[in-house]
Amino acid sequence: MSGIFEKMWRNDIAAFNERQRDGYYVSALQKLGPDDDVMGAWAHAANTPGDPGAGQIDNTADMLAVGLRHWFNPKTTIIASYAHMRNSSAAHYALGAGGHGVTWDCKDGGPPTQNLSPGISLIGNGTGCFTGTSPQAFSLGMTYDF
Numbered sequence: 001m002s003g004i005f006e007k008m009w010r011n012d013i014a015a016f017n018e019r020q021r022d023g024y025y026v027s028a029l030q031k032l033g034p035d036d037d038v039m040g041a042w043a044h045a046a047n048t049p050g051d052p053g054a055g056q057i058d059n060t061a062d063m064l065a066v067g068l069r070h071w072f073n074p075k076t077t078i079i080a081s082y083a084h085m086r087n088s089s090a091a092h093y094a095l096g097a098g099g100h101g102v103t104w105d106c107k108d109g110g111p112p113t114q115n116l117s118p119g120i121s122l123i124g125n126g127t128g129c130f131t132g133t134s135p136q137a138f139s140l141g142m143t144y145d146f
Contacts, residue, residue: 001028014049015056022046039067039081045093057090075145082138089132 004025010017027041043063050056067081085095 001026003027016052017049018051018059019048021048035071037069037071039065039069041065045091051090054090058088059091060088061091061093062086063093063095077143079141079143080139082136084134084136086134087132092131095135095137 004023006023008019008021008023010020012020023046024044025041026043027039029037029039032038041064043065045059045061047058047060051059063083063085065081065083067079069077069079071077083095085093087093
């Protein structure tokens with residue numbers, strides 16, 4: 001079992017301070033026999049004091065993740081994982097922003113009708129920078145330790 005607490009601090013006027021918040025993360029791994037592990041995690045982003053465009057708003061978010069890893073031998077595994085993010089009405093957190101897969105975070109850069117380019121509608125998908133949505137993802141992977 002492991003956990004993380006973070007306190008992000010910014011010296012700004014509270015009504016416009018969208019960067020200051022607390023965050024929590026707890027995870028656990030349990031062996032299921034000699035060849036399998038089950039994993040779970042919960043992350044929480046607490047509310048910020050304000051937002052430049054809206055003042056004080058509800059921008060909390062929670063993420064739950066589960067995974068299963070099977071060891072074929074001491075060097076080779078296969079991993080299946082699932083994550084579900086619950087954004088409050090004004091939160092816009094994403095899954096996989098630094099990892100693999102397509103992220104559809106428009107970084108507050110455009111309205112839900114704006115397209116990246118003709119034929120590519122990652123921003124123009126009606127998400128409005130995905131505030132208040134619940135993105136989810138499934139991942140399947142394999143590891144080999146050299």
